[in-house]
Amino acid sequence: MFExxxxxxxxxxxxxxxxxxxxxxxxxxxxxxxxxxxxLADLDENGTASMLPENGERGYCVTSDxxxxxxxxxxxxxxxxxxxxxxxLPDRQRxxxxxxxxxxxxxxLKGAQSLEIRVLQTSEVAQTFYRxxxxxxxxxxxxxLLGDIKTELIVMTVDVASLSAITPNADxxxx
Numbered sequence: 001m002f003e004x005x006x007x008x009x010x011x012x013x014x015x016x017x018x019x020x021x022x023x024x025x026x027x028x029x030x031x032x033x034x035x036x037x038x039x040l041a042d043l044d045e046n047g048t049a050s051m052l053p054e055n056g057e058r059g060y061c062v063t064s065d066x067x068x069x070x071x072x073x074x075x076x077x078x079x080x081x082x083x084x085x086x087x088x089l090p091d092r093q094r095x096x097x098x099x100x101x102x103x104x105x106x107x108x109l110k111g112a113q114s115l116e117i118r119v120l121q122t123s124e125v126a127q128t129f130y131r132x133x134x135x136x137x138x139x140x141x142x143x144x145l146l147g148d149i150k151t152e153l154i155v156m157t158v159d160v161a162s163l164s165a166i167t168p169n170a171d172x173x174x175x
Contacts (some may be wrong), residue, residue: 013129023039032163060105062101069088071087082117118156
């Protein structure tokens with residue numbers, strides 16, 4: 001049985017572990033070992049502060065037997081919500097946890113009519129995940145990671161009403 005709940009301060013060390021593992025699988029092959037090392041060093045130095053700066057962001061996690069398996073972070077600004085940091089452990093992907101996290105995020109939105117995400121141009125897996133859920137590419141932008149590291153991101157968006165039809169697997173309980 002899986003549970004989805006809000007991230008709490010007591011999740012800090014588990015989130016860092018989750019992000020180290022997911023970032024290694026996601027960003028290592030895409031951005032290279034040097035960039036990954038800088039990202040992990042920044043995570044070690046700043047902890048969750050760069051992902052959860054507490055300026056209106058909301059975070060959710062999926063757990064099983066007290067083990068953190070995935071996380072998602074969202075920020076609403078007017079009619080648009082911005083999703084970043086949707087990560088699921090590599091060995092738990094393709095089992096519905098990402099969809100369940102996305103469904104939880106959508107169910108908690110207050111007034112946003114669209115949901116936007118940025119994915120690495122080199123991350124076909126992420127692009128496919130979001131396209132299967134109705135996201136469409138609306139642009140591309142260059143982004144700086146950790147100051148001097150540049151990468152191209154694909155901006156994708158979807159109408160929130162169309163996402164509300166996502167229903168989590170029966171083995172996943174949202175709280």
